[in-house]
Amino acid sequence: MTVVLTHRTLPDEMAYLLPTTAPDVWRAAVARAAQLLAPSWDEHPSNLNALSFILLTLSVEREQSPESIPLQAVAEELSAQGEEPQELSRRIKAAGTTAGVLGNGYGPDTLDTLWTDLSSWLEAPGEPMGDAPGHPPALWAAVGRLHEVISGLDAATIRQTPVPLPSPGALTISAGRYVQVVSTNAIRPIKCDTCASCEGGSLRVDGPAVTFVCTEGHTTADHRLEVWHVRNALAHAGVPIGAEVTVEGDLLVTSRAYGEQSDPRSLSRFTAALLA
Numbered sequence: 001m002t003v004v005l006t007h008r009t010l011p012d013e014m015a016y017l018l019p020t021t022a023p024d025v026w027r028a029a030v031a032r033a034a035q036l037l038a039p040s041w042d043e044h045p046s047n048l049n050a051l052s053f054i055l056l057t058l059s060v061e062r063e064q065s066p067e068s069i070p071l072q073a074v075a076e077e078l079s080a081q082g083e084e085p086q087e088l089s090r091r092i093k094a095a096g097t098t099a100g101v102l103g104n105g106y107g108p109d110t111l112d113t114l115w116t117d118l119s120s121w122l123e124a125p126g127e128p129m130g131d132a133p134g135h136p137p138a139l140w141a142a143v144g145r146l147h148e149v150i151s152g153l154d155a156a157t158i159r160q161t162p163v164p165l166p167s168p169g170a171l172t173i174s175a176g177r178y179v180q181v182v183s184t185n186a187i188r189p190i191k192c193d194t195c196a197s198c199e200g201g202s203l204r205v206d207g208p209a210v211t212f213v214c215t216e217g218h219t220t221a222d223h224r225l226e227v228w229h230v231r232n233a234l235a236h237a238g239v240p241i242g243a244e245v246t247v248e249g250d251l252l253v254t255s256r257a258y259g260e261q262s263d264p265r266s267l268s269r270f271t272a273a274l275l276a
């Protein structure tokens with residue numbers, strides 16, 4: 001079976017940013033950001049997370065709801081940023097904490113994890129931290145790209161753009177047998193941390209978090225699992241995404257170390273031979 005995967009859709013990106021515990025002000029910021037990016041999404045799908053944090057910040061600072069922040073205000077904010085918007089990072093952190101969106105710890109389903117991914121320096125590959133400058137925060141490049149997209153919009157277009165709806169962000173995927181994580185040199189089932197059972201469990205996706213729940217109801221976080229890889233595993237298994245789905249037999253998921261669109265069945269000759 002050949003599966004052609006498209007880029008991440010705007011409703012899927014929204015779902016990724018919306019764990020069930022997300023506060024209403026954050027939901028409103030994501031919705032407004034999605035509306036502003038909808039006209040350009042097909043050509044330039046990007047940076048919904050960064051724009052959501054910027055809208056949240058403007059909402060807190062201006063004491064206005066995210067949906068009523070004018071396009072003009074967003075465009076001015078973006079054009080005021082230099083190439084290293086460190087002050088913007090500080091303001092986002094402060095506003096997020098005020099709004100209760102940030103400061104909730106680093107569990108897999110907290111928005112702090114998303115913010116850290118966006119705002120942290122990344123270690124340069126192969127270089128210990130301290131010896132090389134590393135890669136600047138993803139937020140910096142995102143601000144430049146958002147400036148290009150947002151400054152090209154006019155208010156009339158946005159008024160006519162419906163607010164996009166997120167796709168289901170809370171998924172339960174039951175496996176008939178094992179959830180098998182595939183890397184190039186191994187295929188290993190996810191095992192419950194508490195009772196060591198593997199068979200007949202399910203994966204729970206909640207926004208940016210994914211966990212394994214065994215038949216006894218114990219929850220296990222496994223570092224090999226990642227939400228986009230799980231969504232793509234369903235596409236490769238030919239199972240439409242829905243709030244509750246069942247995969248017969250084994251559910252094959254590509255390990256997060258490999259490309260999120262990789263087909264777990266053809267990741268390497270070695271594992272492909274084992275799965276044949």
Ligand SMILES: [Zn+2]
Nearest residue numbers: 192195214218
């Ligand atoms: Zn268990």
